[in-house]
Amino acid sequence: MTAIGIIGCGKIAxxxxxxxxxxxxxxxxxxxxxxxxxxxxDQYRVEYRENPEDILADTEITATDICVPTACHxxxxxxSLAGGKHCFCEKPLCGxxxxxxxxxxxxxxxxxVLMVGFLQRFHPAFRVVKEALDSGxxxxxxxxxxxxxxxxxxxxxxxxxxxxxxxVLELLVHKLDQIVWFFGPPERVDVLVGETLRPIRTVHxxxxxxxxxxxVVLDMQARGTRVICEADFITPSYMDHMEIQGxxxxxxxxxxxxxxxxxxxxxxxxIYNQGSNFQNFPMVNLFELELxxxxxxxxxxxxxxxxxxxxxYVTEIIERIWDSLNRFGPPGGQRWxxxxxxxxxxxxxxxxxxGDHRDYRGFEIGQPSGGPLLPEV
Ligand SMILES: NC(=O)c1ccc[n+]([C@@H]2O[C@H](COP(=O)([O-])OP(=O)(O)OC[C@H]3O[C@@H](n4cnc5c(N)ncnc54)[C@H](O)[C@@H]3O)[C@@H](O)[C@H]2O)c1
Numbered sequence: 001m002t003a004i005g006i007i008g009c010g011k012i013a014x015x016x017x018x019x020x021x022x023x024x025x026x027x028x029x030x031x032x033x034x035x036x037x038x039x040x041x042d043q044y045r046v047e048y049r050e051n052p053e054d055i056l057a058d059t060e061i062t063a064t065d066i067c068v069p070t071a072c073h074x075x076x077x078x079x080s081l082a083g084g085k086h087c088f089c090e091k092p093l094c095g096x097x098x099x100x101x102x103x104x105x106x107x108x109x110x111x112x113v114l115m116v117g118f119l120q121r122f123h124p125a126f127r128v129v130k131e132a133l134d135s136g137x138x139x140x141x142x143x144x145x146x147x148x149x150x151x152x153x154x155x156x157x158x159x160x161x162x163x164x165x166x167x168v169l170e171l172l173v174h175k176l177d178q179i180v181w182f183f184g185p186p187e188r189v190d191v192l193v194g195e196t197l198r199p200i201r202t203v204h205x206x207x208x209x210x211x212x213x214x215x216v217v218l219d220m221q222a223r224g225t226r227v228i229c230e231a232d233f234i235t236p237s238y239m240d241h242m243e244i245q246g247x248x249x250x251x252x253x254x255x256x257x258x259x260x261x262x263x264x265x266x267x268x269x270x271i272y273n274q275g276s277n278f279q280n281f282p283m284v285n286l287f288e289l290e291l292x293x294x295x296x297x298x299x300x301x302x303x304x305x306x307x308x309x310x311x312x313y314v315t316e317i318i319e320r321i322w323d324s325l326n327r328f329g330p331p332g333g334q335r336w337x338x339x340x341x342x343x344x345x346x347x348x349x350x351x352x353x354x355g356d357h358r359d360y361r362g363f364e365i366g367q368p369s370g371g372p373l374l375p376e377v
Contacts, residue, residue, distance in 0.1 A: 004088075008066065009036045010067065010154075025295065027044075065291075077103050089114070092173040100311070115290075115304050117290060118310075120177070129263075136248075137265060142226065150238045156204060166214070167232055186227065191320075197232075248269060252264075
C-alpha cells in the first residue's frame, strides 16, 4: 500500500485526506504547526508526525503531497524528489520562473513522479470541451473568453504579495493551465489590468489590508486563438465560465454544476448535431479524481496528464505578469493598470509614473524581449 505523507494541514489538506480515505493508501500528515497536524489527525483518525522533516526522512513514505502555501512549494518538491519520493504538489507549481527552473533540474535528476494539482483537468465538462476542440467540432477556434472569480477568504496569506498571495497564483492559474491544455502555450501575453481593487477586506473573520492584486485581465494569443482571461478575488459567489468561438460554432462551459455545457455547431460535425448540443454534469469531487490519477501514475498505469512542462508554461505566463506589474506599478502599490497601447517594440522609454493608466509593451514569444524563458524539456 502506498504511504502518502501530506505536508501542510490547512484547508486543502483536509480535502485531500477525505479523497485519500476512498483510496487504498496509508495517510500520514504533518504541518509546521504540530498542534494543527495533531488536531486534523484526531479529526480524521490518520497518522501524524510532529515535524514535516519526519515525513521527508521516513523511507516507508513513498510519496509526498504538498499542501503548504505556494511560497514553500519549491523547497518541498525538491526535497521530496531528492529523497526518492514521488510528489504531488498543489497548484500552482511555484510563483516564479527561477523556482520552476530549480524544480525542473531536480525532476531531471530524479526518476520519481511529479504531478501538479491542476484539478480542473479532471472535470468531465472540461474533458468534453477538450475533446470537442480536438475533434474539430467547432472548427478552428479564433476567440475565447475565460472568467474565474472568488474571494480567497480561507487564509490571509492569500492576499499578501510577500506570501505569494493574490489572484494570479490562487485563481488565475487554473484558467492559465486550462488555456495551455486547450490551445498550447500562448505566443503573446499582454496584461490589460492588474490591480488591487478592494485593498481592505475581511478574510477568515479578520479585516486586513491586502497588497496583492485582486483583479487581472489578460489578452493572449495562443495557436491562432485570441484569448481574453479575467480573474478576480472580489466575487462573493464563486464564478467560473468560458466561451470559445470557432469557424463552425461556439462552446460554452463552466465548472459549476448548475451551468450547462453547450457545443453549438453551425453544421453537424462528428457526434454533434447541427444547433446547440446541451450537456449537464453533476457535481464531482475533483480531488478524488486527481489523487486517484496520481496513484495510477505512480503505479505506471497511466500517463501523467498534468505534466511539469505544462506547469512551466503556466509559470512563464506568470513571470510575464510579474514583469508587467513590477515595471508599471510602485512596489507595494495598490494599483497597476497596464493599458496596452501602441509602443513600438524598439521603444525603450520608461513608462510614465503616477497615472493610473500606464503603457505596457506586450511580449512576443519568439522576440528577443519575450522568447520562451525556459527551453522545453
Ligand atoms: N486545488 C485547488 O483548487 C486549491 C484550492 C485552495 C488552495 N490550493 C493550494 O493549496 C496550497 C495550500 O493552500 P491552503 O488553502 O490549504 O492554505 P492554508 O493556509 O489553509 O494551509 C496551509 C498550511 O500549511 C502550513 N505550512 C505553512 N508553511 C509550512 C511549511 N514550510 N511546512 C509545513 N507546513 C507549512 C500552515 O501552517 C497551514 O496549516 C496552496 O498552494 C494553494 O494555492 C489549491
